[in-house]
Amino acid sequence: xxxxxxxxxxxxxxxxxxGRFAPWFLVASLLLLAIGxxxxxxxxxxxxxxxxxxxxxxxxxxxxxxxxxxxxxxAVAAFVALVWHMKVAEVAVVAAAPVGASFxxxxxxxxxxxxxxxxxxxxxxxxxxxxxxxxxxxxxxxxALNNAIEDPRSAARACSLLALVGWVNVPIVHxxxxxxxxxxxxxxxxxxxxxxxxxxxxxxxxxxxxxxLFFAYVQCVRMRNELLFRERNSRWVQTLMVEA
Amino acid sequence: MIGAIWAVFVRELQLAARRRAExxxxxxxxxxxxxxxxxxxxPRDPTLRQxxxxxxxxxxxxxxxxGLDRIFREDRDDGSxxxxxxxxxxxxxxxxxxxxxxxxxNAAPLAFAGPLLALVLGLRGDPVWVLFIGLLLGTPTxxxxxxxxxxLTVAVPRxxxxxxxxxLPLMAxxxxxxxxxVRAASQGLPATAPLYFLAAEMVLAVVFIPWVSAAALRxxxx
Numbered sequence: 001x002x003x004x005x006x007x008x009x010x011x012x013x014x015x016x017x018x019g020r021f022a023p024w025f026l027v028a029s030l031l032l033l034a035i036g037x038x039x040x041x042x043x044x045x046x047x048x049x050x051x052x053x054x055x056x057x058x059x060x061x062x063x064x065x066x067x068x069x070x071x072x073x074x075a076v077a078a079f080v081a082l083v084w085h086m087k088v089a090e091v092a093v094v095a096a097a098p099v100g101a102s103f104x105x106x107x108x109x110x111x112x113x114x115x116x117x118x119x120x121x122x123x124x125x126x127x128x129x130x131x132x133x134x135x136x137x138x139x140x141x142x143x144a145l146n147n148a149i150e151d152p153r154s155a156a157r158a159c160s161l162l163a164l165v166g167w168v169n170v171p172i173v174h175x176x177x178x179x180x181x182x183x184x185x186x187x188x189x190x191x192x193x194x195x196x197x198x199x200x201x202x203x204x205x206x207x208x209x210x211x212x213l214f215f216a217y218v219q220c221v222r223m224r225n226e227l228l229f230r231e232r233n234s235r236w237v238q239t240l241m242v243e244a
Numbered sequence: 245m246i247g248a249i250w251a252v253f254v255r256e257l258q259l260a261a262r263r264r265a266e267x268x269x270x271x272x273x274x275x276x277x278x279x280x281x282x283x284x285x286x287p288r289d290p291t292l293r294q295x296x297x298x299x300x301x302x303x304x305x306x307x308x309x310x311g312l313d314r315i316f317r318e319d320r321d322d323g324s325x326x327x328x329x330x331x332x333x334x335x336x337x338x339x340x341x342x343x344x345x346x347x348x349x350n351a352a353p354l355a356f357a358g359p360l361l362a363l364v365l366g367l368r369g370d371p372v373w374v375l376f377i378g379l380l381l382g383t384p385t386x387x388x389x390x391x392x393x394x395x396l397t398v399a400v401p402r403x404x405x406x407x408x409x410x411x412l413p414l415m416a417x418x419x420x421x422x423x424x425x426v427r428a429a430s431q432g433l434p435a436t437a438p439l440y441f442l443a444a445e446m447v448l449a450v451v452f453i454p455w456v457s458a459a460a461l462r463x464x465x466x
Contacts, residue, residue: 082459130416137413144409148400157463158396161456165392166414 011227012236014088018220025217032210039203056114058203062211064107067135068170070100070215075167078160090156093163094146095222099215101139108132131172138166152230248333249341256345266311267349274307274354278361296365297375297426301419304354304379305386309408311350312390315342316398316461329465340454347387355379374429378422381442388453389414395460417445
């Protein structure tokens with residue numbers, strides 16, 4: 001059962017597997033994104049209160065979801081990297097941080113664009129907004145630490161430790177709307193069923209999957225690049241380059 | 245092992261006692277920052293009192309940053325860190341002992357100066373006590389997380405700006421609950437809940453941070 005795990009742990013075999021999957025992730029993501037955007041911007045009816053402005057959730061919610069998912073992926077990879085000293089996991093930590101920072105920034109900016117007409121302010125000091133901003137700085141901290149340490153393996157392990165310690169923030173962001181009396185909307189997904197109509201919901205779900213697949217694609221490509229760079233003196237990279 | 249932990253603790257205190265600047269200067273910095281806030285607003289402006297908790301907490305954070313960089317750096321430069329790693333003693337308790345000493349001469353003075361500065365900024369009565377308890381509960385977390393960041397960056401030649409970038413985001417909950425407790429107390433509300441949160445954070449940090457800091461230190465010595 002663990003054979004696939006050991007196989008993925010070897011850089012050349014991960015390089016090949018990621019290269020095989022990446023194009024499919026990209027195609028599926030673009031296809032679903034097209035359907036989701038069409039469904040969200042054209043098919044879904046305008047909101048009775050917010051009009052057309054609500055349509056920004058088709059970008060905002062998937063980006064915010066990914067900002068948490070990427071950090072969790074990073075923390076799991078960090079744990080694996082620290083426990084098993086696995087090169088591929090170290091690369092996963094380093095490769096995920098800038099992507100996660102971008103999604104966090106996207107979630108913040110799209111939220112601000114929506115907040116101005118709806119709440120009347122670009123920014124409010126609300127628990128969820130603040131903890132999302134803290135999350136952005138945690139990502140930037142990982143990126144800065146990785147840039148500051150010269151030896152790539154030692155840098156990756158330092159980043160892994162930082163990512164694990166910073167992971168405390170993820171549940172805080174996720175539950176901030178429940179725990180504190182927040183201006184931010186609660187989740188639309190409840191046990192009793194979603195709180196928006198199906199016409200608005202399905203494009204959101206499609207965009208959600210499309211964004212996640214896009215992350216999978218970007219992560220595969222970035223990890224492949226990082227692996228090539230780190231292993232540039234090893235035999236498998238040199239054979240690969242001769243073949244190419 | 246207790247002997248080793250005690251030896252590290254005493255050594256840190258002796259070093260600090262012989263270089264008084266290291267704990268006097270952060271204190272002076274702290275007082276100056278808070279006083280500049282006082283000078284920055286109009287005389288007898290009542291809003292200063294509302295901002296006092298935030299000013300005092302942020303000032304304490306910034307002042308504590310000043311001493312962090314040297315916690316492990318000098319030990320690494322003169323080789324005593326390697327001796328600690330090679331001594332056969334478990335590293336986390338030794339790291340914890342160093343951090344405890346660092347708290348005693350670097351952060352504890354700030355915690356004691358806090359209530360005095362609060363009086364200067366116009367707080368009176370219960371909120372001052374809540375602030376003091378909050379600082380006593382919050383500064384250990386600050387020192388522990390700061391020492392962790394210092395351990396991560398010990399091999400980086402100039403970690404001056406990097407260190408606050410790593411530490412301050414992690415300190416957000418401490419500022420929120422620390423200043424929140426004082427705000428609650430000045431409105432006559434019970435301040436125990438945020439103080440419990442501060443205590444919980446401190447316990448978490450005391451349990452986990454020495455171990456991750458030791459791992460970070462070992463990583464730089466590989």
